[in-house]
Amino acid sequence: MKKYGLAMVLCLLLLLIGIGSSQRQHNSEDQQIIIGISFDSFVVERWQRELEILMAEAEERGYAVRVEIANEDLEKQTAQIKKLIKERVDVLVVVPNDVVALADVINEAKDAGIKVIAYDRLMKQSEIDLYLSFDNIGIGEQMAVTLMAALENREPRSVANEADSSNDSAMMQDFGTPKQPYRLLIVNGDPKDNNSAMLNTGFYNVLTPYIANGSVEIIDEVWASEWREKYAITAVEKWINRGEVFDGVICGNDVLAGGAVEMLSKWRLAGDVLVVGQDAELSACQRVVEGSQLATIYKPISRLAVACIDGVDLLMNNQMARWQGDTIYNGFSNIPFIKLSTNVVVKETIDEIVIESGFHTREDVYRNLLE
Secondary structure (H helix, E strand, O other), X not given: OHHHHHHXXXXXXXXXXXXXXXXXXXXXXXXXXXXXXEEOOOOOHHHHHHHHHHHHHHHHOOOEEEEEEOOOOHHHHHHHHHHHHHOXXXXXXXXXXXXXXXXXXXHHHHHOOOEEEEEOOOOOOXXXXXXXXXXXXXXXXXXXHHHHHHHHOOOOXXXXXOOOOOXXXXXXXXXXXXXXXXXXXXXXXXXXXXXXXXXXXXXHHHHHHHHHOOOEEEEEEEEOHXXXXXXXHHHHHHHXXXXXXXXXXXXXXXXXXXXXXXXXXXXXXXXXXXXXXXXXXXXXXXXXXXXXXXXXXXXXXXXXXXXXXXXXXXXXXXXXXXXXXXXXXXXXXXXXXXXXXXXXXXXXXXXXXHXXXXXXXXXXXXXXXXX
């Protein structure tokens, strides 16, 4: 009898040990939680860096990672997410190509019991568990405030367009003239990216009072499909070729700002027509210290990537049910929103914000000035 009793106790202990082991997140390959990461593309400089941080942070915490890159192809991204669903990932982290078009496949993932995180770009009309990004409306406001402050602080002056002395359209630009409104060009981001709309809201939160009192005129506004710089180049070139006077260009990101500066440089107007962008890409930081771009916005992408894996921890431990933080409505429901703050980067602050944080090295930022 004692033998049977001891055997039953041992069996019970083994059973309990087995149950405890299965409840641990990462005790074996079979039970390891898998994160599926779906990126739209690597067109923007930051994405490659963020993917590396995401993968390192996830693997350090014991998660397995599967990565798919869609190369700006919506159908490809849809197929890749379906593949991750079939591979039975536990969490999907998605940088979507389109704000709405992935709704069906995202809902498929939810039906399969997969947690879904929208990374930096919101997905609408779909059931997602968490959205992580920066304060994109606030970024738009920072960009517009910085531009307007610089314009208003400028001494009135005229700059001749010396790009081609034989060109009859060579013109005089009169900056800061009280009788004339500041004339601005806006190059928004991809219309399929919800961040573009949020940035645009931020621009107009600042600019609308100026427009209403006649001190700002928006001479043109375009949207850059897939965030391609060609739209900025074309927009700036069009107004220069018309012989039109304009004072500033607000660009949805630094790729677009680079296109605007490229065309302004061709006509020797870089630095005279003020340009703002965002992302603090290395090339943009170089332009800031050189004076061809007024400002960019530093976004702590490493913090966003780490916060994403923190979000995975919360979701897999069922700790999101009583979320008390920010939310955002995506057309389906109010989504928990982890929102990070950003910093304006101008020539005077670039060392403190960008270099001291380790985001870029001093050697890289000042390279063109040291050559």
